[in-house]
Amino acid sequence: MGSISHEMSAVPKGIYCPTITFFIDDDTQELDLQAQADHVKYLIESGVHGLTVLGTTGEAPLLSREERNAVTKVASSVKTQMNAGTTIVVGCSAQSVRETIAMCQDAKANGGQYALILPPINTASKDFRELLADNSEGGRSLPIPIIIYSFPAVTQGVDMNSDLIASLAKHANIVGVKLTCGNVGKLARLASSFGPSKFAVFGGSSDWLLPGLIAQSCGAVTGLANTHPRSCVRLFDLFHKGDYHQAGKLQGIISRAEWGMGSTGMNGTKYAIEWSRGYEKKLLPRAPLIECSEATKFWIRNTMKELTAYENELALGKACAS
Numbered sequence: 255m256g257s258i259s260h261e262m263s264a265v266p267k268g269i270y271c272p273t274i275t276f277f278i279d280d281d282t283q284e285l286d287l288q289a290q291a292d293h294v295k296y297l298i299e300s301g302v303h304g305l306t307v308l309g310t311t312g313e314a315p316l317l318s319r320e321e322r323n324a325v326t327k328v329a330s331s332v333k334t335q336m337n338a339g340t341t342i343v344v345g346c347s348a349q350s351v352r353e354t355i356a357m358c359q360d361a362k363a364n365g366g367q368y369a370l371i372l373p374p375i376n377t378a379s380k381d382f383r384e385l386l387a388d389n390s391e392g393g394r395s396l397p398i399p400i401i402i403y404s405f406p407a408v409t410q411g412v413d414m415n416s417d418l419i420a421s422l423a424k425h426a427n428i429v430g431v432k433l434t435c436g437n438v439g440k441l442a443r444l445a446s447s448f449g450p451s452k453f454a455v456f457g458g459s460s461d462w463l464l465p466g467l468i469a470q471s472c473g474a475v476t477g478l479a480n481t482h483p484r485s486c487v488r489l490f491d492l493f494h495k496g497d498y499h500q501a502g503k504l505q506g507i508i509s510r511a512e513w514g515m516g517s518t519g520m521n522g523t524k525y526a527i528e529w530s531r532g533y534e535k536k537l538l539p540r541a542p543l544i545e546c547s548e549a550t551k552f553w554i555r556n557t558m559k560e561l562t563a564y565e566n567e568l569a570l571g572k573a574c575a576s
Contacts, residue, residue: 265368265401265430265454266341267472268303269486271479272311274524275325279535285321287328293480294332296531298340300483303473305329306370308345309403310434311477311520316540323360330365343401343475347372354386355396362398369396370432372403373412387427401430401454404440416443423453432475434458438465445470460486461512464505467493477523478512481530482561484568507561514557521546526554530562 276289297305307329308314308322317325326344333340344366346357358369371386387400402422404414413435414422422428423444430453433441438457445455450472457466460476463486467473479486485508492501515526524537525546538545546554 264451265399265456265472266303267450267454268341269301269460269473269479269483269490270304270306270341270343270456270475271297271302271483272306272309272475272477273297273329274480274520274527274537275308275312275314275317275540277538277540279538283538283540285324287324290325290328291332293527294329295336297479297483298333298336298338301487302340302479302483303487304341304343304475305333306343306345306475307366309370309475310345311480311523312345313520313540313543314345314347316543319357319360322357323364326361326364326366333365341368342366343368343370345370345403347403349374351386358386358396358398358400366398368401368429369398370401370403373414384422384425387422387425396427399429400427401432401456402428403432404435404458416440419444420447423448428453430454430456430472432456432458434475436462438462438469441466441471442469445472459512460489461509463489463508464493464501476512477520478508478515480523481515481526481558482508482511482565485561485565488568504564507564511558511561514554518546518550518554522550522554525551526558529555530558530565 273293276286276293277283278286294305307325314322329342333342342365344361346354346361346369348354348357354371361369386396402419419431431444433456436459441455441457454472457463457471457474460474460478463474473490476486489501489504489508492504515522521539521543524539528537
């Protein structure tokens, strides 16, 4: 078996939700797999095109290998039960090549279709990714296509410029990138250099979804899709229908909401889900991460209330972005 071809591994366009990980609200903080399954079902029913499990939003560094496998299996199982075409991307980041390859093998075995990989903090990112990609040639070690992940905020400032990413994109087993660096110029340079069947370029936030789409992105991997999936999908659809006026208005509403959630971190995302979905129990992060302060919770509710009303109207089939 040869290396994975770009054409056969083209990442579908759309809105991808980096799902949170659910824990039982007690001292054990064990996985709550039923809540995990219910959330996946809700996201698929809301129309998201893909799910990213075990990413930054999913608290992946705080999970054991067994727990990671369980979370991936839940997403894959729900997708299969619903007969959905939803794409499953699995976070497989680690500091060593050995561990990253093991996680990628697990991801593939558990139903994942793509592996999302951050650069290690203390290693040259180009060498790391090429070594990983080369390990999949001949099907020896890594039978899953790689999406590289640029997120300097969680890698101690390690950033990958467009020249570096473009060189990696030429490798047959590296098929896309998620840009959570917020650099629209980088996105435009990459998207204009490769067609989506060759290399998929995704923004890492819905805050600039419309500018990214105008710059030829394939969509976005956005935490806001946990709370407002229909709104994110609606903006994607409006753009592709050519309704740029309505898309611009909705982008403004989404950006105001993103400011409230995106600026408060992963624990803010968990509270936003708890509030917007009306959960009776708290959705707490795993220790040592802590619950949001009351001031942060107020900030989230205040900045997200406009989009929440719009999302509720979409669920009832009533919304427009006027």
